[in-house]
Amino acid sequence: MRLALGGFLLLAVAAVSLSPVMVVIVGSFEDSGAWRSLLLESGQARSALGYSVLFAARAPFAALIGFLLAWLLIRVRIPGREFIEFMLWIAFFLPLIPVTLGWMLLLDSPTGLLNRWLAALPFIDGPVFDVSSVAGILWVHMTASSVPVMVILLGPAIRQMDASFEEAGRVCGSGTFEVFRRITLPLLLPAIVTGAILGFIRGLEAFEVEQLLGVKEKIYVYSTHVYALINWEPPRFSEAMAMSTLVLGGLLVIALFYQRYTFERGHATVTGSGMSLREIPLGRGRWVLAGLFFAMVFVTVIVPIAFLLLGTSMTLFGFFHIPEPFTTEHWSTVLDDPSFVPSIVNTLILGLGAAALGVFAYAVIAYAVVRTRIGFRPLTNFLAWLPWCVPGILLGVGMLSLVLFTPFLTPLYGSIFVLVIAIAVAQLPLGVNMMKTSVVQIAPELEHASRVCGAGWWRTFLRIDIPLMKPMLISIFVLVTIAGIRDVSTVLLLAQPSSLPLSVLMLEYANNGDVEPAAVVGVFTSILVIVVAIAARRFGLQIGNPR
Amino acid sequence: MKNRTILGDLGVLTAAGLIGAAALAATESRADAWSDMLAAGKKEGSVTVAGPSFPWVRNFIVKQFEADTGIKVNWKPLVGGPGPFTATLLREADADKITTDVYIGGTTSCFNFTRKKNVVANLKPILVNPDVTDQSKWRDGKYTVQTGTDDDRNNDDFWCFMQTADWVMGDLFVNTDKVPAGSISAWKDLLDPKYKGKIIAHDPRRPGAGQATAAYLYSVFGEDFVRQLYVGQDAALGTSYSKNPEAVATGQYEIGLAFVQAAVERYRKKGLPIARVFPKDGMGLRTGGFSGIAALNGPNPNARGVFVNWFISKKTQEKVQCLLLERSLRMDLDSYACIPEYTSPKEGVSYPVHDYDKGHHFGPKSKLRSRITAIFGK
Numbered sequence: 074m075r076l077a078l079g080g081f082l083l084l085a086v087a088a089v090s091l092s093p094v095m096v097v098i099v100g101s102f103e104d105s106g107a108w109r110s111l112l113l114e115s116g117q118a119r120s121a122l123g124y125s126v127l128f129a130a131r132a133p134f135a136a137l138i139g140f141l142l143a144w145l146l147i148r149v150r151i152p153g154r155e156f157i158e159f160m161l162w163i164a165f166f167l168p169l170i171p172v173t174l175g176w177m178l179l180l181d182s183p184t185g186l187l188n189r190w191l192a193a194l195p196f197i198d199g200p201v202f203d204v205s206s207v208a209g210i211l212w213v214h215m216t217a218s219s220v221p222v223m224v225i226l227l228g229p230a231i232r233q234m235d236a237s238f239e240e241a242g243r244v245c246g247s248g249t250f251e252v253f254r255r256i257t258l259p260l261l262l263p264a265i266v267t268g269a270i271l272g273f274i275r276g277l278e279a280f281e282v283e284q285l286l287g288v289k290e291k292i293y294v295y296s297t298h299v300y301a302l303i304n305w306e307p308p309r310f311s312e313a314m315a316m317s318t319l320v321l322g323g324l325l326v327i328a329l330f331y332q333r334y335t336f337e338r339g340h341a342t343v344t345g346s347g348m349s350l351r352e353i354p355l356g357r358g359r360w361v362l363a364g365l366f367f368a369m370v371f372v373t374v375i376v377p378i379a380f381l382l383l384g385t386s387m388t389l390f391g392f393f394h395i396p397e398p399f400t401t402e403h404w405s406t407v408l409d410d411p412s413f414v415p416s417i418v419n420t421l422i423l424g425l426g427a428a429a430l431g432v433f434a435y436a437v438i439a440y441a442v443v444r445t446r447i448g449f450r451p452l453t454n455f456l457a458w459l460p461w462c463v464p465g466i467l468l469g470v471g472m473l474s475l476v477l478f479t480p481f482l483t484p485l486y487g488s489i490f491v492l493v494i495a496i497a498v499a500q501l502p503l504g505v506n507m508m509k510t511s512v513v514q515i516a517p518e519l520e521h522a523s524r525v526c527g528a529g530w531w532r533t534f535l536r537i538d539i540p541l542m543k544p545m546l547i548s549i550f551v552l553v554t555i556a557g558i559r560d561v562s563t564v565l566l567l568a569q570p571s572s573l574p575l576s577v578l579m580l581e582y583a584n585n586g587d588v589e590p591a592a593v594v595g596v597f598t599s600i601l602v603i604v605v606a607i608a609a610r611r612f613g614l615q616i617g618n619p620r
Numbered sequence: 621m622k623n624r625t626i627l628g629d630l631g632v633l634t635a636a637g638l639i640g641a642a643a644l645a646a647t648e649s650r651a652d653a654w655s656d657m658l659a660a661g662k663k664e665g666s667v668t669v670a671g672p673s674f675p676w677v678r679n680f681i682v683k684q685f686e687a688d689t690g691i692k693v694n695w696k697p698l699v700g701g702p703g704p705f706t707a708t709l710l711r712e713a714d715a716d717k718i719t720t721d722v723y724i725g726g727t728t729s730c731f732n733f734t735r736k737k738n739v740v741a742n743l744k745p746i747l748v749n750p751d752v753t754d755q756s757k758w759r760d761g762k763y764t765v766q767t768g769t770d771d772d773r774n775n776d777d778f779w780c781f782m783q784t785a786d787w788v789m790g791d792l793f794v795n796t797d798k799v800p801a802g803s804i805s806a807w808k809d810l811l812d813p814k815y816k817g818k819i820i821a822h823d824p825r826r827p828g829a830g831q832a833t834a835a836y837l838y839s840v841f842g843e844d845f846v847r848q849l850y851v852g853q854d855a856a857l858g859t860s861y862s863k864n865p866e867a868v869a870t871g872q873y874e875i876g877l878a879f880v881q882a883a884v885e886r887y888r889k890k891g892l893p894i895a896r897v898f899p900k901d902g903m904g905l906r907t908g909g910f911s912g913i914a915a916l917n918g919p920n921p922n923a924r925g926v927f928v929n930w931f932i933s934k935k936t937q938e939k940v941q942c943l944l945l946e947r948s949l950r951m952d953l954d955s956y957a958c959i960p961e962y963t964s965p966k967e968g969v970s971y972p973v974h975d976y977d978k979g980h981h982f983g984p985k986s987k988l989r990s991r992i993t994a995i996f997g998k
Contacts, residue, residue: 116997184870289858289867301859304703305825305992388890391866395890410675411682412695466704473708477715487719566708569719570668570694581673581697586862586883590675 079448082441083456089498090459093471094321097463100470101318104311111315118316121298124207125320128283128294129276131211131219136269139223140261144253145362146224147231148353152363158224159606160370165221166602167378168559169281170579171595172217174588175377177285177391178384180204184391186380205286213282216373223268225552226507229544230264231257233514249353264510270331271506274324274461280562295320296464296562303466313467321462328458378599381592390588403589407597412578420574420601422489423564424557427496428550434497435504435549440538442505443512444520457505460498465562468499473566489572492564496557503556504549511545512538551609555602575601653748654929658689660922666692667923670705671724672910673697674882677943684939685930691923698725702827709916713739721918722927725910726828727766727781727976736770741915741924743779749929757934757952759786764908764949766978783976784932785911785946787963788904790879791833793865796893798874807841807899810875811848819855820867821877825992826859831985832975833878836905839973839984846988847995857996862886869894880909881945881960896962906965907975909946 101107111118142161146154179187182203191197203209238260242252258265280296288297295316302313355362384390388400407413441447442454460468472495476482485491515538523533539546561576568577575598582591661667667685671678675697682693698705702725712718713736743765747753755762766781768774794804798818804810810819822830838846849855856873858864862883868876869887876894887894898904913931915924930936934952941948942958956964965971973980988995 110993114993183872289856289860289863291856301823301825303707304827304859308703308707310707389886392890392892395892406675410679412675412678470707473711477711477717483715483717486717565699566704570696573697577697577699580699581678582675586860586866586886587675588862 075446076448078445079441079450079453082438082447083449083453086438086453086456086501089494090456090501092475093468093498094459094463096471096474097314097317097467098321101311101315104309107309107311107315110312111319115312117293118298118312121293121295122316122320124283124287124292125277125295127207128210128214128279129273131215132272132276133269135215135219135272136223136227136265139220139268140227140265142220142366143224143228143231144257146366147228149355149359149362150352151359151366153367154363157363157366157370158228159610160374161221161224162606163603164216164370164374165218165225166555166599166606167217167374168576168579168595168598168602169213169217170285170561170583171381171592171599172377173213173282173285174384174390174592174595175380176204176209176213178380179376180209181391186393189393205290205292207292210282210286210292213286214276214279217282217377219272219276221373223272225548226268226271227261227264229548230261230510230514232544233511233541234260263513267331267506267510270327271503274327274502277320277324278461278464280464296466299464300466300562310470317463317467321459324458324462328455381595381599384592385589385596387589390592403593406590407593410578412573413594415571416573416575416578417597417601419489419572420558420576420598423492423496423572423574424554424605426489426493427500427557428553430493431497431500431504431553432546432550435501435508436539436542436546438501439505439508439512440534443509444517444538454505458502460500461502465499465560466565469495469563469566472498472563476567487569487571491567492572492574493557495563495567496553496560499560499563500553500556504553507549508542508545511542515541547609547612551605554605554609558598558602558605651750654750657748657922657925657929661920661924661926662690664691664920664923666694667721667920667927668694668696668719668918669722669724669927670696670698670709670720672944673699674910674943677940680939680943681931684936685927688935689926689930691926693927696720702726709739710736713917718917719919720916721920721924722931723912723914723916724931725912727783727908727912727981739916740769740780741917741921742777743782743913743915743928744777746915746925746928747932748925749933751933752929757950759949759951764976766976781912781914782928782932783908783912783949784937785908785941785944785948786906786965787909787947787959788965788971789829789832789836789907789975790881790884790896790963791836791877791902791904792897792899793868793876793879793884793894794897795868795871795874796895798871799897804875804897805899806901807837807845807849808901809899811845811853815853815875817854818874819849819853819877820858820864820873820875821850821855822861822864822879823857823859823996824850824878824988825857825996829861829878829880830857831989831992832905832907835980835985835988836973836975837902838988839980840902843988843991843995850996865894881963885945885960898962903966903969903971905973905975906971910944911940911946911948912976 145151146158151157177185179185180202182188182200182205185200185202185204188200188202191201204213234257238256239252242256247255278296279294280300283292283294283297284300287293293301299313299316302309385403386399386401388398389395392398438453438457442450463471472491476486476491519537519541520533523537528536559576561580564574565577568574575594579591579594579598582594669681671681678695678697682695685691685693696705709718709720718739764783764786765779767776767779769778769780772778822828822833824830824834834846834850837849855877858867861880864876865879865883865887867873869892884894913928915928918924931940934950937948937950938953941953941956945959945963947956947959947964
């Protein structure tokens with residue numbers, strides 16, 4: 074029975090995660106020269122891999138910073154912390170394309186507004202900032218997604234930590250810092266390492282920022298190089314797939330390391346003993362912290378949003394010195410666009426549909442892998458990693474082939490349901506792995522108690538595990554919804570006219586250089602994600618609600 | 621003699637009458653065919669069109685086509701360039717599930733699929749609207765079409781692709797504040813060391829303007845010149861149709877290669893210093909830009925026919941040429957004033973290379989594509 078159940082789960086996960094990956098691996102061998110070109114001839118491919126690793130290496134730093142921020146927000150009564158945490162969520166939720174446009178308006182070289190202001194100073198010669206650089210790309214990533222997402226992902230783990238461990242430390246005479254260093258940090262290390270690994274992998278897949286800021290300066294990363302290869306004439310699919318296969322190999326090593334790491338440790342930090350929410354008294358220091366946090370929020374959230382809004386009303390994006398530099402024309406253009414309203418509806422269906430489908434699937438897979446003894450668990454666990462090993466555009470190619478050549482799926486082709494599945498599959502690694510960190514934190518004795526009281530497996534899962542995993546379930550629901558709203562590359566090949574989402578509409582504008590209407594669409598996308606965030610908060614997500 | 625003349629006149633009159641009757645019958649027959657196609661198209665209800673990623677073009681077509689015919693347009697923008705669309709289309713064709721009925725766009729990618737019989741339908745029997753069948757209204761008194769299939773390249777009865785506009789490519793622009801007028805009179809002037817690092821070009825490795833201009837230069841001056849210009853002068857290769865002209869308009873770069881007029885005009889109209897230059901030894905490449913149209917084997921064959929006829933009609937071409945800023949090949953339009961002057965072919969000037977020419981596509985351009993990574997790197 075265990076073997077049969079395990080086999081069924083394995084097949085289900087393999088069908089959605091392995092099939093597209095196999096399309097990529099097999100495709101890499103269709104052109105015999107693809108591997109030679111990748112390994113021996115293509116300087117740009119090597120450079121792209123190097124830049125990818127360089128940019129992805131921000132993940133451990135982001136995880137540490139994010140952990141520290143989350144810990145401070147939860148454990149110190151910082152004035153306005155609900156607002157601060159909410160703004161960090163907003164920072165992460167905002168689609169990267171419009172945020173990057175906002176930064177470009179401010180920091181582009183030489184036309185960025187800040188550069189123009191600084192150029193007026195007598196001791197400054199030439200532009201000071203250049204957002205189209207390695208430092209600029211890192212800055213946008215760290216402020217817009219890497220650090221905020223770590224706060225979001227690590228917050229629930231900090232909140233779920235068992236009080237008794239820290240209390241025991243304090244009873245033994247340790248101070249706040251000692252407890253933090255010797256108890257809190259080691260207990261939360263699995264979540265931090267998970268966040269860092271996930272961040273590293275996500276970093277490898279990053280696309281929009283590098284595409285907007287890097288290409289002009291010849292800063293290619295793995296995903297933008299793959300995108301370029303597909304857009305070359307003739308398209309170099311095999312080479313793109315060979316590159317993905319190579320990265321897949323590297324990620325396998327990381328995945329195996331991660332699996333070994335998590336399987337060797339028990340992480341039950343949620344027991345029947347209650348949560349630890351003891352706050353650290355900082356006196357007036359908390360006002361200083363509040364000031365620092367508000368400054369951070371201003372720079373990382375308010376500034377890009379303000380400049381994005383400014384950009385929507387510019388006659389020519391970034392041109393402040395021309396006659397009549399401002400106009401409302403771009404708003405009229407977008408509001409009169411017949412695709413606009415349908416694309417909002419499609420976006421909502423896509424985001425919410427993928428989240429609903431995904432959260433249920435992720436919870437079942439994570440629980441089965443961590444808590445049951447069904448067969449093939451390590452393999453199932455491993456397969457759940459795979460979708461992150463290929464960039465969105467190639468995952469789209471794989472899904473396209475899967476749907477077109479699988480008879481019972483073919484009728485779905487062209488419908489938005491295919492996009493929903495694609496997003497749910499693309500987010501499978503995030504969903505399953507974050508859900509696993511939540512499942513391992515639940516002490517088995519809670520389930521045993523339920524069983525002893527006569528509840529079956531399913532009832533225990535619904536009445537004990539699900540409520541305890543609720544913060545993570547809602548977090549993942551929101552993250553997948555946002556991913557569905559923001560994603561461009563995965564859905565690009567799959568979207569049909571009747572299922573075009575806002576992200577593709579935004580790209581349609583931006584693609585031709587109509588940055589201003591693209592920014593208008595970006596504003597609406599941002600509004601949509603903020604509405605989702607507020608709705609999620611009402612439904613129990615601890616956004617800006619540390620207690 | 622007189623009898624013979626009368627007989628001759630009678631013969632001529634009879635022949636003329638017969639031809640007139642035949643022409644009338646043919647016109648009526650076409651009118652019937654058009655009515656039938658329109659009625660059947662309305663029954664199908666919609667047509668799926670893949671076209672350039674220009675929202676203002678899409679908006680016009682979607683609204684106007686439905687207003688004129690009662691048939692809905694599902695617009696599939698070629699976001700991210702035509703490469704992803706071609707990839708999807710060929711996979712759909714392999715699965716016998718093509719979802720697109722009409723393709724509007726450039727020739728390079730179109731050559732990748734328009735000759736595949738399972739992908740593309742013959743345009744010839746589709747053109748039935750009396751407004752479009754009179755070929756005398758088109759330049760040189762005929763349609764400009766690509767013919768043949770992969771199986772039979774010489775099959776002139778199979779029209780796989782029709783060009784509807786013709787203009788001179790934006791091969792070379794300068795920032796007029798940085799590069800004085802007249803300082804570039806020949807293409808070789810660009811090899812002056814003072815321009816090193818000051819040139820930006822649309823990436824020739826991608827389909828579109830970048831590859832068109834590079835293939836033109838390859839065809840006229842050879843590989844060595846292309847290598848010296850792009851690689852030797854350390855030209856920046858951008859992929860954005862708007863960012864490249866912006867970089868020249870703002871003076872970040874002094875010289876730009878392979879710009880499209882729709883993007884250039886945004887800056888020119890605001891008084892920014894960017895202008896087209898015509899070196900005497902190469903006045904430019906002729907091209908059809910995004911004006912090509914092909915009928916695909918999608919699910920709505922009648923609505924597809926209605927769309928193709930509507931697209932090349934006088935009324936639609938009047939508007940579309942102004943939206944794309946590409947001069948229509950129809951000679952009966954009321955005005956061409958909306959087209960930038962620098963894209964119009966000049967009287968008495970020879971333009972030996974045409975991007976839509978089959979010989980150029982399968983000749984120099986194909987050769988450049990085979991050498992593209994050797995020249996520009998991977």
